[in-house]
Amino acid sequence: MAPPHVLAFPFPAQGHINPMILLCRKLASMGFIITFINTRSRHEQEFKKSTALAYRFVSIPDDCLPKHRLGNNLQMFLNAMEGMKQDLEQLVTDMASDPRRPPVTCVLFDAFIGWSQEFCHNLGIARALLWTSSAACLLLCFHLPLLKHLLPAKGRKDIIDFMPGLPSFCASHLPSTLQHEDECDPGFELRIQRFERMKGDVWVFVNSFQEMEEAPLDAARDVNPNCIAVGPLHFDDTVEETQLSISPIEDTSCLEWLDKQAPSSVVYVSFGSVATISYSDAQQIYKGLANSGHAFLWVIRLDLLQGSDEQARNEFLARIQQNEKGLIISWAPQVKVLEHESVGAFLSHCGWNSTLESLSAGVPILCLPCFAEQVFNTAWVVDTLKVGVRIKKAMEAGIHASHVEDMVRFVMGRDHCSGDELRRRAKELRHAAKRNVQPNGSSHANLVNFAKALKLHCD
Numbered sequence: 001m002a003p004p005h006v007l008a009f010p011f012p013a014q015g016h017i018n019p020m021i022l023l024c025r026k027l028a029s030m031g032f033i034i035t036f037i038n039t040r041s042r043h044e045q046e047f048k049k050s051t052a053l054a055y056r057f058v059s060i061p062d063d064c065l066p067k068h069r070l071g072n073n074l075q076m077f078l079n080a081m082e083g084m085k086q087d088l089e090q091l092v093t094d095m096a097s098d099p100r101r102p103p104v105t106c107v108l109f110d111a112f113i114g115w116s117q118e119f120c121h122n123l124g125i126a127r128a129l130l131w132t133s134s135a136a137c138l139l140l141c142f143h144l145p146l147l148k149h150l151l152p153a154k155g156r157k158d159i160i161d162f163m164p165g166l167p168s169f170c171a172s173h174l175p176s177t178l179q180h181e182d183e184c185d186p187g188f189e190l191r192i193q194r195f196e197r198m199k200g201d202v203w204v205f206v207n208s209f210q211e212m213e214e215a216p217l218d219a220a221r222d223v224n225p226n227c228i229a230v231g232p233l234h235f236d237d238t239v240e241e242t243q244l245s246i247s248p249i250e251d252t253s254c255l256e257w258l259d260k261q262a263p264s265s266v267v268y269v270s271f272g273s274v275a276t277i278s279y280s281d282a283q284q285i286y287k288g289l290a291n292s293g294h295a296f297l298w299v300i301r302l303d304l305l306q307g308s309d310e311q312a313r314n315e316f317l318a319r320i321q322q323n324e325k326g327l328i329i330s331w332a333p334q335v336k337v338l339e340h341e342s343v344g345a346f347l348s349h350c351g352w353n354s355t356l357e358s359l360s361a362g363v364p365i366l367c368l369p370c371f372a373e374q375v376f377n378t379a380w381v382v383d384t385l386k387v388g389v390r391i392k393k394a395m396e397a398g399i400h401a402s403h404v405e406d407m408v409r410f411v412m413g414r415d416h417c418s419g420d421e422l423r424r425r426a427k428e429l430r431h432a433a434k435r436n437v438q439p440n441g442s443s444h445a446n447l448v449n450f451a452k453a454l455k456l457h458c459d
């Protein structure tokens with residue numbers, strides 16, 4: 001009997017590709033054949049290609065995708081991705097007559113992609129979805145009609161205390177990606193329909209684990225019993241290192257720099273792969289970090305700073321480089337950085353992958369959310385898990401250096417009423433994360449169940 005062949009189709013953004021590739025790695029270690037779809041421009045530009053037998057990268061044209069940054073244009077990208085449907089269909093059909101591999105058994109779609117149901121139905125193959133954000137956020141999507149009267153929620157102070165599986169929270173924390181402009185916004189109805197297709201019994205993989213999101217995971221399973229926690233996906237001692245790796249070029253020199261620092265003495269700063277910050281906020285962050293007296297490692301992507309010309313940017317970077325306590329790089333081996341014993345805190349935009357990676361490493365978070373679901377994730381980290389603090393940002397005035405300094409001192413502090421307590425709770429989550437991915441852990445067991453179900457489907 002040929003092993004199941006899974007075709008993975010990610011949403012083309014780093015925070016979606018990373019967990020998809022990690023999930024594929026796990027499935028491959030369980031005997032699945034994997035074909036991973038890249039968009040052509042990424043494939044040609046920056047991907048390391050795998051030669052391992054169980055994996056194959058295939059690229060399909062992406063001329064239909066917008067040429068500008070993803071930023072806040074999620075819906076526009078999703079609409080444009082419909083243009084890739086035909087090529088994907090052709091690929092699956094061609095594979096059915098490829099003697100070198102078994103036909104595709106299941107397409108693993110990023111859950112953002114709304115046409116997966118119809119696609120798999122037409123081709124008569126199984127469908128599974130990867131949800132790359134939190135289970136809490138998934139619940140908001142499942143119950144979106146309940147929130148309709150509160151959207152758009154920007155600036156609203158209503159307390160939402162009626163969502164199954166979620167504690168009370170302020171309406172202004174709702175993700176911007178769920179919002180609609182007005183009652184008649186067709187995009188909003190499309191979103192509702194998209195989330196309806198994640199109900200029923202389709203497999204939905206969530207990159208989370210039980211102790212991280214107990215109540216939301218339980219409530220998500222009430223809606224769809226096949227919503228399963230399989231995380232943290234990046235964190236797995238049981239999977240052998242393979243060549244299946246996709247990311248921009250990492251600057252590993254920072255690991256040697258970290259080796260020279262004292263334990264828990266460094267603040268790691270990163271805003272992920274998409275978010276931007278204003279030049280003036282960046283200056284305040286730098287001043288706050290410098291005044292705190294703590295060492296820091298800061299990822300400043302080429303496109304991170306908005307509102308500065310090239311000269312101002314270069315002068316700013318040069319100023320930081322003169323600071324003996326700071327190091328800037330353009331892309332970090334983030335998981336390794338967070339696992340390094342010198343890192344004491346993570347100043348993060350709170351993208352879900354970064355949040356999970358930080359807490360799985362036992363590192364508390366200085367939360368500075370920018371957009372999408374980052375404000376909502378921050379509320380989970382600060383108010384529910386109590387493993388981080390907020391860096392406040394005034395509407396007009398932006399971030400203030402003295403506040404950054406205070407928060408950094410607080411989290412890096414070693415007395416019992418400050419950082420130590422956050423660190424203790426983060427370490428508990430680290431232990432739980434480790435337990436979950438081990439052979440008797442619940443995230444691992446969930447994947448084994450999926451594998452069994454898919455093998456049955458093949459028989």
Ligand code: UDP
Nearest residue numbers: 015272273274299331332334351352353354
């Ligand atoms: N990342 C990385 N190096 C960096 C910055 C980010 O490897 O210098 C990775 C990070 O580990 C995470 C992903 O990029 O897996 C970012 O995903 P996240 O959900 O945190 O944020 P997004 O980029 O989607 O806003």
